[in-house]
Amino acid sequence: MPALRVTVIGTGYVGLTTGACLASLGHFVVCADADPHKVERLREARVDILEPGLPETVRDALDADRLDFTGDTAAAVTEADVVFLCLPTPMGAGGAADLAAVEAVAGQIREVLPPGCVVVNKSTVPVGTCERVAALLGRADVAVVSNPEFLREGRAVHDFLHPDRIVIGAADRDAARRVAGLYAELDAPLVLTDPASAELTKYAANFFLAMKLSFANNLATVCERFGADIADVAEGIGRDPRIGSAFLRPGPGWGGSCLPKDTHALLTACDRAGVDFPLLRATIETNVTHQRRLVEQVAAACGRGEDGSLHGVRLALYGLTFKAGTSDLRDSPALAVARLLRERGAELTAYDPALRERRPDLSDLVTLVDDPVRAAEGVAACVVLTEWPELRDLDWAAIAARMAGHEVHDFRNLLDADRLARAGLIWQGIGRAAAPTRVA
Structure with a gap:
């Protein structure tokens, strides 16, 4: 042509x-x-x-x-x-x-x-x-x-x-x-x-991906309860060609420029058309519930008082973009978790490699810094929210020396628990077996 x-x-x-x-x-x-x-x-x-x-x-x-x-x-x-x-x-x-x-x-x-x-x-x-x-x-x-x-x-x-x-x-x-x-x-x-089928194909694809992510995050909770390992379970089911391995890794929820708006748009369209779609509604609700559960995990480890208040507790966030490889913050699950932590009173400092030169105004939520070690100054815990590969190779011993506490909540299951233990840190992922004991 x-x-x-x-x-x-x-x-x-x-x-x-x-x-x-x-x-x-x-x-x-x-x-x-x-x-x-x-x-x-x-x-x-x-x-x-x-x-x-x-x-x-x-x-x-x-x-x-x-x-x-x-x-x-x-x-x-x-x-x-x-x-x-x-x-x-x-x-x-x-x-x-x-x-x-x-x-x-x-x-x-x-x-x-x-x-x-x-x-x-x-x-x-x-x-x-x-x-x-x-x-x-x-x-x-x-x-x-x-x-x-x-x-x-x-x-x-x-x-x-x-x-x-x-x-x-x-x-x-x-x-x-x-x-x-x-x-x-x-x-x-x-x-x-036809046009209607093409238009619906896009929404259906994004809904299915969101559903798979909600499934993986919920499954991680099940693994924690029964002492199973989400990584092994995900590999075991992902090798079934009817299921596939993509979108089975748990994280801090799903987000980005497409999945949230498209799932809500499809649900709204179904509601207006009188079509009940409970699976779609549950997919969205599960995402929100999962993020709240992760915040509860941090509060249980670092909170003050019986209510687990985070008022005045300093936390370092690693990663704010909705996924690695982009500077896009639209509907980022990292920001969603950050807002929930902030609502509990936490004081947040954040580092993201994509935002060192592109510095968005997030001053109402976090203090954004361009040095990952500086981000840990005086914090009770570090929270990993975006799966940037370079976070694995940070100087975690230097980070540990700056921290007031010892907890690392890895909500991407990205880091090496043994390496963090050698740095004197306690690693906590999601859906994984217990981490090694902290090395003094």
């Missing part, structure tokens, strides 16, 4: 990755964004998103004259063969997806779309959004297609160029074939379906 002229509206994780990768496949891409400062930086290949391979992909596409950036959304679509909507759909009132950005852009481009153009919903949107966008456009000569993304932050470029499936939902088969042609060079199964 010949190279197409593509416009991508929105330059977040999905939009920028989509634009840069489509350009790398030989298409001519213009990415539009309402933020003029961001546009200027991207024209200089300055990518502010922490995403491996993305800065290089953007730079190569710019150098090949296949990628450009603009702040003029209307002008960007006037000659496009395909227009991708990669816009935020955050959780709105009552848990429903907020489509304000999608609807606003549809209004902006309605009159300037060229005849025969295909508009693609790449954003995660509720069932029926394709029809909604088509109605807002009011253009019988413009097809609207659903093409959900399945990108993992920290592996977005890899996932785009090596997808395990490409899902396209369209009522117009010619439009579907045109969108499929954009990915012709990629070796991946193609799922051609």
Whole structure:
């Protein structure tokens, strides 16, 4: 298929990755964004998103004259063969997806779309959004297609160029074939379906992943109660191909830019449609309960008084991003646990390797420092919340020397308990057997 002229509206994780990768496949891409400062930086290949391979992909596409950036959304679509909507759909009132950005852009481009153009919903949107966008456009000569993304932050470029499936939902088969042609060079199964099925596929996938994580976290509690080891149990069941090993590692709960908003949006949609979905509701509730249980674990070890108050107790948090390999703090489970600790009165100092240069304002919650040893000054315990591999190799002896207490609560089961014991620390994970005795 010949190279197409593509416009991508929105330059977040999905939009920028989509634009840069489509350009790398030989298409001519213009990415539009309402933020003029961001546009200027991207024209200089300055990518502010922490995403491996993305800065290089953007730079190569710019150098090949296949990628450009603009702040003029209307002008960007006037000659496009395909227009991708990669816009935020955050959780709105009552848990429903907020489509304000999608609807606003549809209004902006309605009159300037060229005849025969295909508009693609790449954003995660509720069932029926394709029809909604088509109605807002009011253009019988413009097809609207659903093409959900399945990108993992920290592996977005890899996932785009090596997808395990490409899902396209369209009522117009010619439009579907045109969108499929954009990915012709990629070796991946193609799922051609109707728009509603494509839209629901994205939500169903994220719900299933959230459910699996809630299962793993709840299973860790069961392991603790019966003296079993979650690592061994997870390996034992994960080797069953019907189950698989992915998303079976316990942690401080699930979060990020997708799972929380998408599970709530699906639950809200089901409620409005009169569909009872107790498994989905339990998945969400289990996540919240699990995080509270972890806070109780810290309070039991470090709290004061019978009520386990953490008032005035200093704690060091290691990791705030929702997972390793990204600087994204959106709906981070680490921040959720931090807020629960703060509500109990704890004084929090935090270190995260992704936030040493990108310093968000979290002053109402934690004191953010750029030295992991400094973070431990005078603390009763350390709490590991993000699975950054480099945390394994910290100078834990130096950290122990700065601490007032000896506890390390490893809510990612990341650290070596024996190594911490040699540093004079007591390791406590989740769902694991008892740690070695602290070495004096």
